[in-house]
Structure formats: C-alpha cells, structure tokens
Amino acid sequence: MVGDGKVFTLAQVSEHKTPKDCWLIINGKVFFSLPGRAFPHASCGVDYAIMISPKPKALLRICTYVVELDLGNRFHMFEEHDLFMLVSVSFVQQVYDVTKFLEDHPGGDEVLLSATGKDATDDFEDVGHSDSARDMMDQYYVGEIDISTIPKKTTYKPPNQPHYNQDKTSEFIIKLLQFLVPLAILCLAVGIHHYTKSS
Numbered sequence: 001m002v003g004d005g006k007v008f009t010l011a012q013v014s015e016h017k018t019p020k021d022c023w024l025i026i027n028g029k030v031f032f033s034l035p036g037r038a039f040p041h042a043s044c045g046v047d048y049a050i051m052i053s054p055k056p057k058a059l060l061r062i063c064t065y066v067v068e069l070d071l072g073n074r075f076h077m078f079e080e081h082d083l084f085m086l087v088s089v090s091f092v093q094q095v096y097d098v099t100k101f102l103e104d105h106p107g108g109d110e111v112l113l114s115a116t117g118k119d120a121t122d123d124f125e126d127v128g129h130s131d132s133a134r135d136m137m138d139q140y141y142v143g144e145i146d147i148s149t150i151p152k153k154t155t156y157k158p159p160n161q162p163h164y165n166q167d168k169t170s171e172f173i174i175k176l177l178q179f180l181v182p183l184a185i186l187c188l189a190v191g192i193h194h195y196t197k198s199s
C-alpha cells in the first residue's frame with residue numbers, strides 16, 4: 001500500500017524546474033504494513049543497513065533496502081523476525097513543491113533548481129540536513145513519484161580486459177631456448193676450435 005498522495009511520473013515532475021515552479025523528488029520513504037499494524041512512514045536506504053542492522057548481510061539478502069521505522073521520533077530497529085515481513089514493502093519517493101521555499105532555503109535556490117528533474121535524494125542526503133530541515137519537508141509535500149519512471153542508477157563496469165594467456169608453458173620454453181641456443185653455439189665453437197687446433 002502506498003501513501004494517499006498523488007502519484008506522478010518523472011516526466012511530469014520534470015516539468016516543474018523553474019524559479020517560479022520548482023519540484024523536487026527526495027527520499028525513499030517506505031509505506032508498508034505489518035499484520036495488524038500499519039506504519040505509514042519509514043525511511044529507507046542501504047546506508048542504514050550498515051548503521052542499524054546487527055546482520056546487514058542477512059538483511060540485504062532479503063531486501064536491497066533496510067527500513068528504519070520512525071515511530072514518533074523513536075527509531076525502531078528491526079528484529080530479525082521482522083525482516084521477513086519486508087517482502088510487502090513498497091518504495092516510493094516523495095515529490096515536494098519547494099517553489100515558495102526557494103528564497104528562504106539556507107543552501108540557496110540554485111542548488112534546489114539544479115536538483116530538479118531527477119531523484120535528488122543523494123544530493124539532499126550528502127548535505128547532511130538536520131532533523132528540523134526534514135520536519136520542514138512535510139509542508140511542501142505534493143505527492144509521490146512512480147519510481148518505475150526513474151532510470152535505475154548505472155554502476156560502473158570496467159571494459160573487458162584483454163584475455164591473458166593463462167598457459168605459461170610456451171613462455172617458459174621460449175626462455176629456455178633463449179638460454180640453450182647461445183650455449184649450444186658456444187659449445188660448438190669451442191668444439192670446432194679444439195678440433196682444428198689438434199689437427
């Protein structure tokens with residue numbers, strides 16, 4: 001189940017990128033429900049796995065994201081048995097209309113404008129915004145984005161390495177010949193010298 005807000009595509013959000021109309025896509029808030037309990041807001045991110053999980057590897061096997069529940073300013077660390085319930089998690093990104101905030105943003109309006117038309121979560125997180133900054137976000141919330149419309153992050157793949165010959169035998173034979181051939185020539189020369197001298 002996803003929040004009640006309107007769901008936008010990336011293309012729709014990208015239309016709002018001017019100083020008079022500026023929307024941002026931030027965060028990876030998670031909406032999901034556990035049997036009998038509904039948690040409307042939870043933030044997620046792989047970084048939290050390292051921070052909060054006693055068993056990050058086990059956790060990451062179940063779900064790429066780790067969820068940290070915000071229960072009224074108290075953080076709930078998942079117990080191991082909770083993790084198996086993450087299968088029903090839906091990931092959504094919030095859309096914020098920050099037009100009215102542009103002038104007042106302590107980081108300036110340019111950074112906000114440059115963060116439009118894409119998932120600005122990393123930009124937002126890199127700054128290390130305070131809790132009060134996060135609290136302010138709710139007033140600019142206009143909906144959610146359909147994350148399937150956001151291109152997946154591409155990971156760097158090194159170009160294919162040239163195929164090295166693993167068989168070292170031929171290399172060894174060449175080195176051996178480089179040593180044996182001059183030695184054979186030397187022996188032959190010495191032999192000829194002795195033969196001609198004695199005759």
Ligand code: HEM
Nearest residue numbers: 096106107111112115120123124127128129130133136137
């Ligand atoms: C709704 C979204 C946002 C809100 C409500 C917000 C709010 C704030 C607030 C209150 C501060 C003062 C410092 C703090 O309390 O953490 C701040 C600083 C800053 N913000 Fe944002 N911000 C938002 C989005 C962004 C985004 C997307 C970026 C980057 C592209 C950004 C970049 C910065 C920078 C560079 C500073 C200055 C940090 C410093 O000088 O130490 N902000 N923001």
